[in-house]
Amino acid sequence: MAGPDTTTAAAVEANPKFAGRAAQTTGAARHGHLRRLFGAVLGVLLAAQSATAEITTVRDLPPRVRWRIADVHIEGAKSVRTRQLRPLLATQPRSRLTPWKERPRLSREAIEEDATRLVAFYRGRGHYQARVTTILDTDRSEKTVAVTFRIDEGPAVTVAAVEVDVEGALPADAHAPASVVPLKRGGPFNEADYDEGRVRLLAFARSHGFARATATKRARVDVVARTARVHYTITLGPSCRFGPVAIDGLERVDQYVVEREVVVKEGDVFDPKVLDRTRKQLLQLRLFRSVTLLEDDSQDPVVPITIRLVEGPHREVRAGIGYDTEEQIRGLLAWRTYDFLGGARQLGFTARASTIRRTLAADFLQPHWPLHEARSRLLLTFEEDDEDSYDLTQGRISPRLEWQATPRVLAFAAYRIERDHLTNVDNRVERALDPEATPNYATVSATAFGLDWNRTDDLTNPTRGWIVSGEVDPAGGVLGGDVGFIRLLGTLRVFVPLPWRFGLATRGRIGTMDPIAGSDEIPLWERFYAGGIDSVRGYARRRVGPLAGDEPLGGRSLMDGSFELRRPVAKALMLAVFVDGGQLSLDSFDLPTSGWQFGTGFGVHYVTPIGPIRFDIGFPLDRRGDDDAWQLHVSVGGAF
Numbered sequence: 092m093a094g095p096d097t098t099t100a101a102a103v104e105a106n107p108k109f110a111g112r113a114a115q116t117t118g119a120a121r122h123g124h125l126r127r128l129f130g131a132v133l134g135v136l137l138a139a140q141s142a143t144a145e146i147t148t149v150r151d152l153p154p155r156v157r158w159r160i161a162d163v164h165i166e167g168a169k170s171v172r173t174r175q176l177r178p179l180l181a182t183q184p185r186s187r188l189t190p191w192k193e194r195p196r197l198s199r200e201a202i203e204e205d206a207t208r209l210v211a212f213y214r215g216r217g218h219y220q221a222r223v224t225t226i227l228d229t230d231r232s233e234k235t236v237a238v239t240f241r242i243d244e245g246p247a248v249t250v251a252a253v254e255v256d257v258e259g260a261l262p263a264d265a266h267a268p269a270s271v272v273p274l275k276r277g278g279p280f281n282e283a284d285y286d287e288g289r290v291r292l293l294a295f296a297r298s299h300g301f302a303r304a305t306a307t308k309r310a311r312v313d314v315v316a317r318t319a320r321v322h323y324t325i326t327l328g329p330s331c332r333f334g335p336v337a338i339d340g341l342e343r344v345d346q347y348v349v350e351r352e353v354v355v356k357e358g359d360v361f362d363p364k365v366l367d368r369t370r371k372q373l374l375q376l377r378l379f380r381s382v383t384l385l386e387d388d389s390q391d392p393v394v395p396i397t398i399r400l401v402e403g404p405h406r407e408v409r410a411g412i413g414y415d416t417e418e419q420i421r422g423l424l425a426w427r428t429y430d431f432l433g434g435a436r437q438l439g440f441t442a443r444a445s446t447i448r449r450t451l452a453a454d455f456l457q458p459h460w461p462l463h464e465a466r467s468r469l470l471l472t473f474e475e476d477d478e479d480s481y482d483l484t485q486g487r488i489s490p491r492l493e494w495q496a497t498p499r500v501l502a503f504a505a506y507r508i509e510r511d512h513l514t515n516v517d518n519r520v521e522r523a524l525d526p527e528a529t530p531n532y533a534t535v536s537a538t539a540f541g542l543d544w545n546r547t548d549d550l551t552n553p554t555r556g557w558i559v560s561g562e563v564d565p566a567g568g569v570l571g572g573d574v575g576f577i578r579l580l581g582t583l584r585v586f587v588p589l590p591w592r593f594g595l596a597t598r599g600r601i602g603t604m605d606p607i608a609g610s611d612e613i614p615l616w617e618r619f620y621a622g623g624i625d626s627v628r629g630y631a632r633r634r635v636g637p638l639a640g641d642e643p644l645g646g647r648s649l650m651d652g653s654f655e656l657r658r659p660v661a662k663a664l665m666l667a668v669f670v671d672g673g674q675l676s677l678d679s680f681d682l683p684t685s686g687w688q689f690g691t692g693f694g695v696h697y698v699t700p701i702g703p704i705r706f707d708i709g710f711p712l713d714r715r716g717d718d719d720a721w722q723l724h725v726s727v728g729g730a731f
Contacts, residue, residue, distance in 0.1 A: 149199045149225060152236075159194035160184050161235035167242035170216065179212055180205045182238055197236050206240065213244060217280040219314045220245030248280045251318040255292065259327030262299055268325060271295050280319040285310055292325050294363070302361040302386065302394045303328035331361040334395035342402050344378055348435045351459055352376065355396055366396070368498060377429040379403055405430045415726040417623055417632045421445035434458070449475045465494045476616070479633070480520045480642040481529075483616050484512040499546060505539040508572070511616065519640040525612035533573045533614060537566030547586060552698055554594050558584040566617075568608035575608030576617065580649075592658055599652040605679035618645030619675055622688075624724045626651055627671040629690020629709030634718060636675030636688075641716040646675030650683050657696070665696040665703070688713040692721075703727075 152158060162184050165173045177183075181201040185194045206223040213221035221244050228237040253276055255269045272288040274280065289308045296304035305326045312319045333355050338346060352372040354365050366384050373382045380403040386394050409425040427439035437456040443449070452472045460467050468491040476483040487509035494502045516529045541562035547553035560582045567575025580602035587595040604613055620643060621627055622635035633643040635651075651673025659665045670691045674683035694707035707724040714720070 149202050149227065152197075152199065152227065152229070156231075156234055158197040158229070158234055158236045160197050160238065161194065161230065161233070162237045164237065164239040165242065166239060167244065169244055170218070170247065176209060176212065179208045180240075194235060197238075202238060209240060209242065213242075215282040217248040217282075217319070218244050218246070219248060219312065246317050248312055248314070248317050248319050250274050250276055250278050250280045250321060252276060252320045253288075254320075254322045256322070256324045257327065258325065259301070261327070265299055268292055268295055272321075272323065274321055280310075280312070280321075285321060288321070288323060292323055296325050296327055297361070297363050300330050300332075300360045300362070301327040302331040303390050303392075328390060329392035331392045331394050333357055333359050333361055333365075334393040337395065337397045338400070339397060340400035340402070343405070344400075344402060344430065344435075345433055348376070348378075348430075348433075349373065349398065349400070351463070353398070361394055369398070373398075373400070376435050377403075377407075378405060378435065413727065415624060416722065416724050417726075418445035418447045431455075447477055461492075462494065464496070465492060467492050480517040480639075480644075481513055481615055482515040484514075485616075486510050499544065501543045501545075503539070503541050503543075506537070507539070508534070508536045510534055511614070513615065516615070517639070517642045520615070520642050520644060523639040523644055524615070527574070527606075527610060527612040528615050528618075530573065530614065534571075535566055535574055535614075535617070536570040536572035537564055538570065539564045552703060553586045555586050555588050557586065558582075565607075567610060574606075574614055574617075575610040576604050576606050576613050578602065578604040578617075589656075594657045596655045596657060597653065600649060600673075601682060602649040603680050603682065604647050613645075613647060615645065618647065619649040620645050621649060621651050621673045621675055624707075624726045627673045627688060627690050628653075628669065628707050628724055629671065629692055629711040629722055630688065630718060631722060634711075634715075635673055637677055638716065644677065646677055646683075647679045648676040648681045648683060650674060650687075663698045665698060667694045667696060667707075668692070669694065669707070669709075671709070690722075694724075 160182060163177075163180065163182055165176055168176060182198070182205050183195065185192055202225055206225050209223045210221050221242065224241040224243075226239040226241060228239070229235070230237075253269060253272055253274050255267075255272065257268060261268070271291040271294075273284040273291070274288055285308065289306045293304060293306045296306070305328070307324045307326075309322045309324075310319055335357055336353060336355050338349050341349065353369050354372070355369055359365070370382050370384055373379060380401045381399075383399040385397040385399060406426070406428045409423065409427075411423045413421050413423070415421070422444050423441070425439060425441040427437065429435065429437050431438040435458050437454075439454050441450070441452045441454075443452075450472060451474075452470065454471070455469045457467045459465070470487075470489045470491065472485075472487045472489075474483075474485045474487075476485070487507055489505060489507040489509075491503060491505040496502055511530075511533045513529060513531055513533070521529050539562060541560065543558070543560045545556075545558045547556035547558060562578075562580045564578040564580075566572065566577070580600070582598070582600045584596070584598045587597075589595055602619055604617075604619070606612060620633040620636065622630035622643075623632040627635045633645075636646050637644045651671070653669060653671045655667050655669040657665050657667045668691075670689065672687040672689040674685075674687045676683040689712040690709045691712065692707060692709035694705055696703040696705050705724065705726050709722045709724060710720070711718050711722070
């Protein structure tokens with residue numbers, strides 16, 4: 092196997108004394124002055140080259156000069172992008188964002204190690220004849236060096252065969268273990284996929300109840316023929332079942348709080364998914380810094396589990412200032428305890444304020460009540476909203492029951508009773524709608540029933556799968572209150588990975604509502620609205636749909652959708668282009684399939700653990716009235 096090979100480039104060095112040499116006269120005397128002039132000019136040019144640009148290798152650098160790095164280049168990379176190679180280098184130039192800083196010092200040892208790392212990288216990807224030449228372009232007057240790593244990738248090794256031997260008997264319904272190996276016959280060989288194959292085969296065996304399984308790997312690479320033959324062996328061992336569960340590390344948390352989150356049952360067939368679910372549920376309590384599930388290393392078919400916990404603080408205080416283009420500057424102050432009166436009950440108080448909305452809220456959560464898979468909440472809020480066409484003051488009490496039917500399916504039922512005070516309604520809006528849409532005071536008594544089904548690969552930043560949700564909200568009638576209506580709303584979000592690291596995200600919403608129980612109109616604050624950050628970008632908040640003069644009326648029926656093409660350009664940075672559209676109807680059960688208002692634009696998303704921070708610039712394609720030519724939307728969280 093070839094190691095790193097740094098070839099030597101010839102040093103070209105001019106002699107600065109050349110200009111002072113006497114010219115040899117070999118022709119007629121009348122041409123002597125021309126020769127002397129030519130010699131002087133050539134000498135000056137060579138002397139200038141000697142001072143400013145010299146091609147040399149690491150070994151030829153004058154040792155007493157403290158060289159600094161001017162720039163670093165990578166040439167010859169074909170099978171990978173240069174941005175994948177740059178993080179491997181210890182030799183890095185000064186950042187273009189900090190031109191005032193001193194240039195980094197050049198290290199001869201670091202350059203040689205960088206060349207070695209580049210060769211090792213290519214060997215890991217099956218290029219066993221890769222060569223790297225380092226070339227230094229020096230500027231003696233500035234004492235700087237531009238470093239170039241010139242790569243000759245050489246031919247890649249391909250996979251001639253992949254064999255998997257299984258020692259033991261798999262279940263009859265198990266698929267072929269070779270299907271989980273990422274290396275495929277005829278495809279490129281690389282060491283990362285070679286190692287990953289062993290990891291996946293081990294996970295495959297464990298997923299079928301063989302907790303004591305082992306897996307080994309062997310590869311024979313023929314550099315001359317450029318082929319690799321890969322062989323894996325899985326030793327299944329005994330079919331295993333869960334043994335007793337022990338809990339270690341509790342200090343203030345009651346043991347029963349942990350036990351009711353554990354889905355590992357003694358005597359059940361071993362299943363690593365059960366271990367993962369137990370760990371996630373314990374972390375969701377927000378009571379532990381770390382949760383580790385340990386298995387013993389024996390060959391016994393009974394696998395005891397030890398849950399090792401490290402407790403964290405049981406209370407938290409949050410304060411922050413944020414910004415988005417709809418609510419503009421907003422502030423948050425919150426306090427929460429995650430073990431109120433024991434039993435992992437939660438109690439929290441929150442104050443929020445922005446240019447549109449001010450909220451005070453208190454909420455209480457009771458886990459595992461009234462069913463083990465359910466949790467109950469009680470929310471009390473007081474809120475003031477300053478919308479363009481009206482102001483609203485609202486006090487609400489809302490109990491809610493959530494049932495986690497499966498890890499991906501959540502059903503809920505809720506009730507709310509609230510007192511609403513509507514003021515400062517725009518005269519044009521008031522004239523355009525039935526008086527029941529703009530009551531000065533109203534009591535709303537309503538229920539809500541809904542279902543969320545999430546089949547995506549990531550709950551925070553999904554790239555594949557779909558989410559479907561639906562909700563039915565009846566109000567009034569037997570529930571009492573001053574207004575009656577029923578609202579239906581459905582949402583579908585789909586995420587599709589595309590070639591060349593692109594991804595497509597789509598969203599569609601349809602909804603309708605209808606007055607019931609003697610009511611003739613839907614109150615202004617309960618109606619559907621569209622336009623803005625989470626609806627049709629390119630328009631300001633609520634600027635899509637019917638207007639009275641230039642003020643939004645809302646609607647009884649809604650349709651909107653979005654298509655967004657995304658591509659990551661760095662580890663946490665993503666670019667996107669989008670087209671959004673939607674419309675409202677003033678009538679019930681009248682889905683607006685025509686007359687849509689569209690917006691288009693582009694955005695930058697910075698991915699964080701709590702969701703993306705989004706900067707979207709949208710352009711309305713159907714401007715009306717006071718609509719601006721463009722909108723900047725800044726927010727936290729996915730648009731889908």
